Amino acid sequence: MSEVPRDATLYACLYQPAFAHSASADATARPAPTAEAKAGHVQRLSTTDHRPPTNDPLVSIAAEFSSRYEQHRADLVSVDVRGLSRLFGTPKNIGAEMRREAASRGVRVHVAIAPTRMAALVLALARPGLTVVAAGGVADALAPVPLSVLEQLHEDAQGAGARGTQARLQADDARAAIAALKRWGLRTLGELAALPAADLSARLGRGGRVWQAVARGEDTRPLVPMQADERFEGRLELEWPIDGVEPLSFVLTRLLEPLSLRLERRDRGAAVLHVTLGLVTKEEHHCRLELPSPLREVRALRTLALLDCEAHPPSAAIDTVSVSIEPTPGRILQHALFARPHPTPEQLSTLLARLGAVMGQERVGAPAVLDSFRPGTFAMTPFALEHSAASAGQTPARSGPHDSTDPESRLTAHSVSALRRWRQPIPARVAADPRHRPLRVTSDRRGFAGGSVMTCAGPWRTSGAWWEHDGQAGPWSRDEWDVALTDGAVYRIFRDRVTAGWFIDGVVD
Amino acid sequence: MLAARADRNTLVTALRERRLDQTLTTALPTLDPRDEQAVGPTGLAALDSRLGGGLPRGHLSEVIGPRSSGRTSLLLQAMAAATARGELVALVDALDMLDAASAAAAGVDLTRLLWVRGHVVTNPGLCRDLNQRAMEQAVKALGLVLQAGNFGLVILDLGEAPHEALRRLPFTTWLRLQRMVEGSQTVCVLVGNEPMSRSAAGLSIKLQPSATADVNAAARFHGPLFDGLNLEARVARARVQLTDTTALPLSTKVARHV
Numbered sequence: 001m002s003e004v005p006r007d008a009t010l011y012a013c014l015y016q017p018a019f020a021h022s023a024s025a026d027a028t029a030r031p032a033p034t035a036e037a038k039a040g041h042v043q044r045l046s047t048t049d050h051r052p053p054t055n056d057p058l059v060s061i062a063a064e065f066s067s068r069y070e071q072h073r074a075d076l077v078s079v080d081v082r083g084l085s086r087l088f089g090t091p092k093n094i095g096a097e098m099r100r101e102a103a104s105r106g107v108r109v110h111v112a113i114a115p116t117r118m119a120a121l122v123l124a125l126a127r128p129g130l131t132v133v134a135a136g137g138v139a140d141a142l143a144p145v146p147l148s149v150l151e152q153l154h155e156d157a158q159g160a161g162a163r164g165t166q167a168r169l170q171a172d173d174a175r176a177a178i179a180a181l182k183r184w185g186l187r188t189l190g191e192l193a194a195l196p197a198a199d200l201s202a203r204l205g206r207g208g209r210v211w212q213a214v215a216r217g218e219d220t221r222p223l224v225p226m227q228a229d230e231r232f233e234g235r236l237e238l239e240w241p242i243d244g245v246e247p248l249s250f251v252l253t254r255l256l257e258p259l260s261l262r263l264e265r266r267d268r269g270a271a272v273l274h275v276t277l278g279l280v281t282k283e284e285h286h287c288r289l290e291l292p293s294p295l296r297e298v299r300a301l302r303t304l305a306l307l308d309c310e311a312h313p314p315s316a317a318i319d320t321v322s323v324s325i326e327p328t329p330g331r332i333l334q335h336a337l338f339a340r341p342h343p344t345p346e347q348l349s350t351l352l353a354r355l356g357a358v359m360g361q362e363r364v365g366a367p368a369v370l371d372s373f374r375p376g377t378f379a380m381t382p383f384a385l386e387h388s389a390a391s392a393g394q395t396p397a398r399s400g401p402h403d404s405t406d407p408e409s410r411l412t413a414h415s416v417s418a419l420r421r422w423r424q425p426i427p428a429r430v431a432a433d434p435r436h437r438p439l440r441v442t443s444d445r446r447g448f449a450g451g452s453v454m455t456c457a458g459p460w461r462t463s464g465a466w467w468e469h470d471g472q473a474g475p476w477s478r479d480e481w482d483v484a485l486t487d488g489a490v491y492r493i494f495r496d497r498v499t500a501g502w503f504i505d506g507v508v509d
Numbered sequence: 510m511l512a513a514r515a516d517r518n519t520l521v522t523a524l525r526e527r528r529l530d531q532t533l534t535t536a537l538p539t540l541d542p543r544d545e546q547a548v549g550p551t552g553l554a555a556l557d558s559r560l561g562g563g564l565p566r567g568h569l570s571e572v573i574g575p576r577s578s579g580r581t582s583l584l585l586q587a588m589a590a591a592t593a594r595g596e597l598v599a600l601v602d603a604l605d606m607l608d609a610a611s612a613a614a615a616g617v618d619l620t621r622l623l624w625v626r627g628h629v630v631t632n633p634g635l636c637r638d639l640n641q642r643a644m645e646q647a648v649k650a651l652g653l654v655l656q657a658g659n660f661g662l663v664i665l666d667l668g669e670a671p672h673e674a675l676r677r678l679p680f681t682t683w684l685r686l687q688r689m690v691e692g693s694q695t696v697c698v699l700v701g702n703e704p705m706s707r708s709a710a711g712l713s714i715k716l717q718p719s720a721t722a723d724v725n726a727a728a729r730f731h732g733p734l735f736d737g738l739n740l741e742a743r744v745a746r747a748r749v750q751l752t753d754t755t756a757l758p759l760s761t762k763v764a765r766h767v
Binding site: 340341342343347348350351354355358359363364365366367368369376378380383384414415416417418419420421422423446447454455456457458482484487488489490506507508509 | 609623
């Protein structure tokens with residue numbers, strides 16, 4: 001084989017035979033993180049199965065020759081070498097150069113060059129050294145290859161697609177198909193390629209056709225080039241130090257605008273935003289914002305970063321500003337035509353950040369009722385940013401008077417009596433009869449006129465957490481009363497059975 | 510002369526047909542009770558009927574009344590109705606007095622409720638400025654929520670707020686809030702002991718214990734159990750056209766859980 005037409009397809013495949021298959025399968029499923037990724041500073045751009053571990057020698061070799069390469073496993077890489085003849089000459093020279101490059105890195109590889117990617121793959125797996133096949137010689141080159149090579153390709157398919165139940169089932173089907181071929185007495189790929197396609201499909205289904213295409217060296221899909229890691233980072237060294245949030249706002253805008261543009265081009269959003277401020281004191285002020293939804297709007301990102309800087313201001317003037325974004329696939333938002341619009345996740349995250357800065361992070365969220373008998377117990381949960389319209393009308397855990405989603409049936413004649421509860425019960429002076437039945441309730445607290453008890457209901461005795469002695473809330477034991485006073489209000493008061501003190505817990509409103 | 514009168518009547522009829530006859534008045538057009546874009550039903554059938562469908566969207570409404578007048582019950586009812594419609598609800602709880610169990614019992618979908626807990630205290634003691642700052646923070650939080658937009662119902666609960674702290678708020682606060690909510694699809698409700706927003710208010714609902722009987726009759730007791738409250742609601746002020754401003758009897762009922 002001497003020269004190939006310049007527009008003819010030509011693929012090279014590199015196979016590292018000493019690589020352990022089990023390790024390679026794991027490495028393919030979960031690429032080894034780089035030191036930067038471990039440090040949490042950089043997240044790879046691509047989230048497909050084609051992410052290259054940059055420390056992989058085969059990938060490094062392939063990247064030396066072409067930007068169009070695909071890693072099938074940690075030990076198997078395909079390279080599109082079309083057009084390299086102008087640099088290296090014949091395909092044999094290209095292959096020899098690849099082997100030389102691998103040897104210089106201390107890696108022993110099989111190299112196969114063929115007009116189709118599949119032929120190159122099979123030959124690299126089956127033959128050691130360098131194999132070069134011309135355009136018309138694919139069938140002859142593949143014919144003597146033993147059928148067992150399909151098992152290696154099957155392992156490849158299993159390793160690449162073992163992330164779902166469906167993929168595992170397909171791998172099982174493939175294994176069964178190869179076993180059937182062996183039972184039929186087939187030994188080489190040439191024998192498999194010679195079988196009638198229709199009959200093979202009738203007996204083995206679509207998988208049989210796929211394996212026959214492999215035996216014939218036909219590509220079932222094009223090469224999917226891997227994308228190099230793309231970092232979304234920006235850094236600005238300031239000529240003069242800045243102090244305060246307002247000048248920082250302009251710097252952040254300048255850094256975030258190009259990053260936002262790149263995120264948009266890649267259809268990515270920011271999952272985590274890192275802002276590192278270099279201070280004049282040679283210290284660094286780090287700010288890490290985990291965004292609840294993928295964002296790429298400059299204004300929202302800048303606002304969130306500034307709010308965090310306001311809440312945690314740097315200790316000195318700022319010398320350098322670095323911004324790093326961990327990307328994540330963009331969010332697809334489908335608005336409904338007839339549903340009432342909700343705030344977008346960007347608006348909500350900005351709102352929550354602003355509210356947190358004003359009121360305190362722990363005082364903003366969604367309430368949740370805890371499974372506890374302790375009066376007034378609740379929990380603050382993060383307010384969800386995305387609410388589906390389908391969840392509307394669902395009855396809550398402790399359903400109220402509306403058990404139907406029909407708007408008309410939600411109309412009721414009366415509402416549920418609600419309690420306004422003081423987080424810290426108000427100490428009260430209660431005149432009670434010998435059975436602790438309250439007769440008069442007063443308090444020193446301003447705004448509580450108090451008065452005689454007109455009617456009361458109780459006592460409701462509750463207690464709990466007696467097994468806790470050093471807990472934050474501690475045990476409680478009390479008798480609750482609902483009392484209607486002469487001031488016209490109905491209060492819930494209780495007598496602490498431990499301290500024998502009376503308290504106003506809340507007012508029925 | 511007759512021709513001129515006929516022309517005038519024709520003009521008036523044409524303006525009324527196009528609803529242009531009220532553009533220069535302070536009163537807003539009658540609300541369409543079936544239009545959920547215009548009103549937010551509270552879920553109380555009798556009150557919604559009286560209000561022309563519910564609380565007006567794009568207006569600053571007030572629910573005022575003393576303790577045990579049913580303000581919180583009405584609010585939770587409105588919140589439950591709003592969340593059941595799939596809307597998001599925000600509650601700026603200036604005094605941090607929401608009882609989550611009561612909200613759940615009223616049927617509020619708590620996952621759709623943004624609860625902002627304020628720092629206002631009933632008894633500030635010598636720290637008078639503490640409440641002033643906390644009140645300003647609560648109003649600022651309300652403004653942020655209104656600016657974010659697309660909340661179905663936004664409530665500022667000042668039910669037990671100290672009178673002095675309320676009066677020290679600039680009057681323009683309410684006008685500014687009214688301007689923020691204007692033109693939006695949000696129902697904004699202020700809750701307090703007394704009227705606050707004055708001329709900025711779109712609708713004021715005054716609640717009080719039922720006056721049909723003695724003071725003791727407002728609270729219903731059945732044997733050893735407290736059963737609920739007998740209340741009255743009255744539309745104290747309305748920029749929207751409401752014809753009936755008489756007292757409307759309401760009641761609350763205690764939710765029993767086993």
